[in-house]
Amino acid sequence: MAFDLTGKVALVTGGGRGIGAAIVTRLAEAGATVVAANRTLEHAEALAAAMPDVSAAQFPGTDRASLRALVDGVAERHGRLDILIHNAGGCPWADIEDLTEDQLEAALDINLKASIWLAQAAIVHMKRNNWGRILVTSSVSARVAMGGGAHYSAAKAGVNAFIRGAALELARTGITVNGVEPGFIAKPGRGKMGTPEMMATLGAEIPMGRMGEPDDIAYAMLYLASEESRYMTGQTIVVDGGSTLPETGYAVHSLWGQS
Numbered sequence: 035m036a037f038d039l040t041g042k043v044a045l046v047t048g049g050g051r052g053i054g055a056a057i058v059t060r061l062a063e064a065g066a067t068v069v070a071a072n073r074t075l076e077h078a079e080a081l082a083a084a085m086p087d088v089s090a091a092q093f094p095g096t097d098r099a100s101l102r103a104l105v106d107g108v109a110e111r112h113g114r115l116d117i118l119i120h121n122a123g124g125c126p127w128a129d130i131e132d133l134t135e136d137q138l139e140a141a142l143d144i145n146l147k148a149s150i151w152l153a154q155a156a157i158v159h160m161k162r163n164n165w166g167r168i169l170v171t172s173s174v175s176a177r178v179a180m181g182g183g184a185h186y187s188a189a190k191a192g193v194n195a196f197i198r199g200a201a202l203e204l205a206r207t208g209i210t211v212n213g214v215e216p217g218f219i220a221k222p223g224r225g226k227m228g229t230p231e232m233m234a235t236l237g238a239e240i241p242m243g244r245m246g247e248p249d250d251i252a253y254a255m256l257y258l259a260s261e262e263s264r265y266m267t268g269q270t271i272v273v274d275g276g277s278t279l280p281e282t283g284y285a286v287h288s289l290w291g292q293s
Contacts (some may be wrong), residue, residue, distance in 0.1 A: 036260070036262060037064045037256050037257065037259075037260040037262060038064060038065055038260075038261075039061060039064040039065045039066035039117070039259065039260065040064075040065035040066075041065070042065070042066045042067070042116040042117055042259075043066065043067045043068075043069075043108065043109075043112040043113075043114050043115050043116050043117070044061050044066045044067070044068045044069070044115075044116065044117035044118070044119065044259065045068075045069045045071060045091075045104070045105065045108045045115060045117070045118050045119070045156075046058050046061070046068060046069070046070055046071065046119045046121055047071045047072075047093055047119070047120050047121055047122040047148070047152070048071075048072060048073075048093070048120075048121040048122030048123065048171070049068075049069075049070030049071055049072050049078055049081070049121065050070060050072030050073075050074055050075075050076075050077025050078040050080075050081060050090075051072075051077050052219070052221050052248050053121060053171065053216065053219060053248045053251045053252065054070070054072070054121045054122070055070070055077075055081050055248065056247075056248035056249050056251065056252035057119055057121060057248075057251070057252045057255050057256075058070045058081060058085075058088055059081075059085070059252070060249070060252040060253060060255070060256045061117070061255075061256065061259060062085050062087045062088050064256060064260070065087075066087070066116075066117065066259075067087050067088075067112055068085075068087060068088045068089075069088075069089050069090075069091050069108045069111075069112075070082060070088055070089070070090055070091070071090075071091040071092065071093040071104060071122075072090070072091075072092075072093050072122075073092075073093045073122070075090060075091075075092045078090035078091065091104065091107070091108070093122060096143040096144055096147060096148045096151075097151075098151045098154075101148060101151040101152050101155060102151065102154075102155040104152075104155075105118070105152060105155035105156050105159070106155065106159075109159040114159060114162070114163060115156055115159040115160065115166075116160065116163070116165060116166060116167065117166070117167045117169070117259045118152055118153065118156040118160075118166075118167070118168050118169065119169045119170070119171070119255060119259070120148060120149050120152050120153075120169070120170045120171065121170075121171040122144060122148065123144055123145045123171060123173075124144065124145075124186075125137070125140055125141035125144070125145065125183070125185060125186045125189065126140060126141075127182040127183055127186070128182060128185070129181070129182055130184050130185075133184075133185055137185065138185050141185045141186050141188075141189045142185075142189050142192075145186070145189035145190060145192075145193060146189045146190075146192040146193055146196065149170050149193055149196055150196060153168045153196075153200055153211070156168060157204065157207075157209065160207075160208075160209050161207055161208075161209070163208075164207065164208035165208045165209070166204075166207075166208065166209035166210070167209070167210055167212075167258060167259045167260075167263075168200065168204075168209060168210070168211045168212075169211075169212055169213060169214070169255055169258050169259060170193055170196075170197060170212075170213040170214075171213065171214055171216065171251070171255075172190050172193045172194055172197070172213045172214065172215045172216075172270050173186070173187075173190040173215055173216060174215045174216065174217045174272060174274050174277065174278050175187045175190050176190035176191040176193065176194045176215060176270075177191075177215070177272075177278065178278050190215075193213065194213065194215075194270055197211050197212060197213050197268060197269075197270060198268045201267040201268030201269075202268060204267075205267060205268075210258075210263065210264070210266065210267035211267055211268060212258045212263070212266060212267060212268070212269050212270065212271070213258075213269075213270040213271070214251055214254045214255055214258070214270065214271050214273055215270050215271065215272045215273065215274070216246065216250075216251050216273055216274065217240070217246060217272070217273065217274025217275055217277045217278065218236050218237075218240065218245045218246060218274070218275075218277065219245060219246040219247065219248060219250070219251060220233055220237075220245040220246065220247055220248075221248075233245055239277075240274075240275040240276065240277045241275060241276030241277065241279060241280070242275035242276050243275075244275065245275070246273060246274070246275055250273050251273055254271050254273050258271070
């Protein structure tokens, strides 16, 4: 079977809903034992209750010590850690003129700093088996601009740079480091972008004519977590329905749809 993760232990942050829940589900279906760590523990617990090879953990915050304790706890409980996926992310949106220090720190902490501290903690355990997959959910915002999210774009661009640097350092250890850059992914009922009207509007502007689904990201992560991706490191896969293809954004998107 392709993408056979039998015997592997995975930790997925932000694993309670949406993209994270889809990643947890696909890894578990491929045979992995998965720990879903989520800030709202109840969401991860509900997922774990429906899947025998999934357990829930509290995502502890973004400080180095707490993240190391999370990683070490998973490795001690299961005897190993093979796959780390840092999917938790996001930020408070703000125009650059109104951006506060707290908002900038929040964006850097969860998106960039947590990626680094989690990876640092995981490497120790992965080196014991000369095999590991360190994966991060980045964003197309790392390469294209979005109003109100300059600080988020900066954090995700930092994530992509970290992926490349860490991959180079670890290239001869059996540990690969990669990421996925989602475009607009449908999250019904979650914020302004989760209304049916907004999802329809955004979907119409994407070259493929729809927003993405959480599984579109999860299957890319499944490949990167597998043995089949063994010769790929330091890369990010863009999964965006073609939304970053037009040269000048929404105007070209509309013209493309009429051609």
